[in-house]
Amino acid sequence: MKLLFVADPLAGFKIHKDSTFAMMREAARRGHALYACEPHELSWQRGGRVEAQTRQVSLTGASGYGVTDWYRTVNEGRIALADFDAVVMRQDPPFDSEYFYATHLLGRAEAEGARVFNSPKALRDHPEKLAILEFPEFIAPTLVTRSAADVRRFHDEHRDIILKPLDGMGGMGIFRVKDDGLNLGSIIETLNRDGAQTVMVQKYLPAITAGDKRVLVIGGRPVPYSLARIPQGSEIRGNLAAGGKGVAQPLSERDREIAETIGPQLAARGLLLIGLDVIGDQLTEINVTSPTCFQEITDQTGFDVAAMFVEALEGAAPSR
Missing domain, CATH: 3.30.1490.20 (ATP-grasp fold, A domain)
Incomplete structure (x- = not known):
């Protein structure tokens, strides 16, 4: 497959924990060709198709904390998104005006034959804080x-x-x-x-002391382990970016109930990958833009989350 990752600058990836890097590494292991662009490199002109200034990359095999030479650019050029087997939208939030405009360009590319994951329309229709309103039975x-x-x-x-x-x-x-x-x-x-x-x-929710659990759902099926992000010291936030400690653990019955109810519904709308945030037995957010925690779960449990994702991607967008 010929895969395009629409992402933040590759040079800024923290590959020891980056989930997009884990996806790319697994895709390369399976023999897929890797391309990347940043959202600002998308464009459309009358009479043409949605294109991107892309760079084909190969992975060097370098790994570890602080590594920056993990990829090299093979070639560069403008390519229509419809000419890829799949386009993976992995730009980090915030979902601001420019992100919104990018989803419209990606939507135009879909109309031209591109296969985009997660679906641009679904990204717009499921703002990460407000998407939980559809499932009041699971929320605090x-x-x-x-x-x-x-x-x-x-x-x-x-x-x-x-x-x-x-x-x-x-x-x-x-x-x-x-x-x-x-x-x-x-x-x-x-x-x-x-x-x-x-x-x-x-x-x-006092259960936050036991962690804000990230439950990943891929192709409508839950990953069997969550990552509980546990607040440290006097902090109330479990987010890893706020200093939380990530501890992988098997899904609880409630985690699985939430994931197996919501996952298939959102997968049917074009959301190949979602991240449910659960505190105790209550759903607090539905992450759809660029859910993370692949490497933390894999490193602690041995369950290969990236392999599950790429396999789902292959099934959703087989080579043309």
């Missing part, structure tokens, strides 16, 4: 609002709450307000900006 008490008064009423009811922006990633902008309401007004002002910005508020 949750409020989405621009109203400061609504937030205060929610705190009055639940007494210990988490507030977060809808466009955050890696634990950015997450606040906890306990029963005493200390700094609630200031936090509302920071996140809500006098009603200009929507916020999500959720009841605090």
